[in-house]
Amino acid sequence: MTCARTHRYRVTLAERLLHPDNPTLATQIGGRRALFVTTPSVARIYGQEVQALIDRHGLRAELVVLSCSEQHKTLSQVAWLCEEARRRGLDRTGVLVGIGGGVCTDIVSVAASAIRRGISSIRVPTTLIGLIDAGIGLKGAVNFAGKKSFLGCFYPPEAVLIDPAFLRTLPQQLLRVGLAEIIKIALVCDAELFELVVAHGADLLTSSFAAPGEPAKRVLWLSIQRMLEELEQNPYEDRTYERLVDFGHTVSPLLEAATDFTLHHGEAVAVDMALSATLAEELGLLSARDRGRILASLRAAGLPVHVSRLDAALAGEALREAMRHRGGAVNLVVPVAIGRATFLKHPSEIPERALEAAIRRLSSEPAGASPLMLPALAEPPLG
Ligand SMILES: NC(=O)c1ccc[n+]([C@@H]2O[C@H](COP(=O)([O-])OP(=O)(O)OC[C@H]3O[C@@H](n4cnc5c(N)ncnc54)[C@H](O)[C@@H]3O)[C@@H](O)[C@H]2O)c1
Numbered sequence: 001m002t003c004a005r006t007h008r009y010r011v012t013l014a015e016r017l018l019h020p021d022n023p024t025l026a027t028q029i030g031g032r033r034a035l036f037v038t039t040p041s042v043a044r045i046y047g048q049e050v051q052a053l054i055d056r057h058g059l060r061a062e063l064v065v066l067s068c069s070e071q072h073k074t075l076s077q078v079a080w081l082c083e084e085a086r087r088r089g090l091d092r093t094g095v096l097v098g099i100g101g102g103v104c105t106d107i108v109s110v111a112a113s114a115i116r117r118g119i120s121s122i123r124v125p126t127t128l129i130g131l132i133d134a135g136i137g138l139k140g141a142v143n144f145a146g147k148k149s150f151l152g153c154f155y156p157p158e159a160v161l162i163d164p165a166f167l168r169t170l171p172q173q174l175l176r177v178g179l180a181e182i183i184k185i186a187l188v189c190d191a192e193l194f195e196l197v198v199a200h201g202a203d204l205l206t207s208s209f210a211a212p213g214e215p216a217k218r219v220l221w222l223s224i225q226r227m228l229e230e231l232e233q234n235p236y237e238d239r240t241y242e243r244l245v246d247f248g249h250t251v252s253p254l255l256e257a258a259t260d261f262t263l264h265h266g267e268a269v270a271v272d273m274a275l276s277a278t279l280a281e282e283l284g285l286l287s288a289r290d291r292g293r294i295l296a297s298l299r300a301a302g303l304p305v306h307v308s309r310l311d312a313a314l315a316g317e318a319l320r321e322a323m324r325h326r327g328g329a330v331n332l333v334v335p336v337a338i339g340r341a342t343f344l345k346h347p348s349e350i351p352e353r354a355l356e357a358a359i360r361r362l363s364s365e366p367a368g369a370s371p372l373m374l375p376a377l378a379e380p381p382l383g
């Protein structure tokens with residue numbers, strides 16, 4: 001037997017998406033029964049607008065609110081959502097509409113892949129990480145047994161609707177962590193994007209990506225475009241285990257787990273990128289100048305470049321875990337210039353003394369911003 005499925009979905013700019021007269025979402029859903037899934041903060045800010053949109057267009061839809069902190073990115077949240085879908089009579093043509101950050105759309109994707117073995121999902125990302133990364137790809141995952149994103153799926157959405165106006169209500173700290181993922185994609189494949197972030201990062205943060213207008217749009221769209229180009233080459237990660245977008249995502253999963261998921265994903269990615277860049281310099285693969293620019297860009301974005309929890313033991317375990325995840329190869333992504341990266345495939349290419357020297361060096365330099373304390377942001381579980 002041979003079976004294959006080709007899936008196409010559009011990532012569309014949909015400005016003023018929640019305006020009651022905007023037909024975009026209603027047209028996408030049509031007459032199907034839909035469950036809108038969002039987070040407590042998003043419900044607080046946008047819940048009424050969503051409900052007004054549902055009413056205005058006579059959608060067969062209801063809105064449910066999911067606990068959406070990283071600590072709640074678990075199978076029980078998926079099960080809760082599946083039960084809500086069942087209770088509200090979602091049939092096989094039903095659709096889940098995830099309106100939220102990466103945690104929300106990750107949980108929605110896993111639930112959509114599981115309900116009746118797969119129903120449709122639409123993503124409306126509302127955070128910066130969501131708009132340029134988590135919300136536009138085809139993966140969903142939850143944390144399991146203390147492991148970051150250990151259970152999940154490749155399950156493409158039917159559509160992604162991008163409205164940058166959601167960023168206006170996003171707390172600054174969550175914009176900063178989004179910049180980490182923008183810097184990630186810039187460093188591995190787009191020097192122009194990196195220069196735009198260096199030139200305009202501060203203004204983009206203070207204006208919530210509203211100003212300066214042209215650079216803000218360009219940074220968002222270049223980030224989205226580059227991410228989709230990278231994903232499209234290997235959407236199900238079965239063509240190769242060498243993925244440039246894994247830059248910053250080797251040590252970070254263990255760092256997140258080691259801090260009980262109190263270190264935000266984007267901050268862990270920033271620390272991982274700083275380590276990878278420092279290691280690259282130790283190995284003679286990256287110039288001191290470029291390493292300096294990379295760390296400066298992370299510090300300027302208000303991100304940490306080192307946390308005390310990162311030690312040689314954790315880094316060593318992260319490399320072993322990477323091998324379990326990447327078909328026996330480490331495939332550590334390290335930058336070789338701004339906009340270009342390479343893979344360190346075999347453990348022998350990452351000598352322990354170089355790794356230790358990189359960590360020592362980072363711990364003796366300014367650590368960048370202190371990490372946000374996620375419990376302070378965490379939303380209460382649903383009663
Ligand atoms: N599936 C993927 O390919 C992929 C890629 C990157 C990241 N991720 C995952 O994404 C998660 C991080 O996502 P995130 O940065 O979006 O954080 P998040 O999903 O944890 O959201 C952070 C907080 O922002 C609030 N929020 C969302 N939109 C808002 C808005 N417009 N205004 C005010 N508050 C708002 C949410 O309620 C939540 O409390 C991590 O779990 C990470 O693993 C997944």
Ligand SMILES: [Zn+2]
Nearest residue numbers: 181249265269
């Ligand atoms: Zn990420």
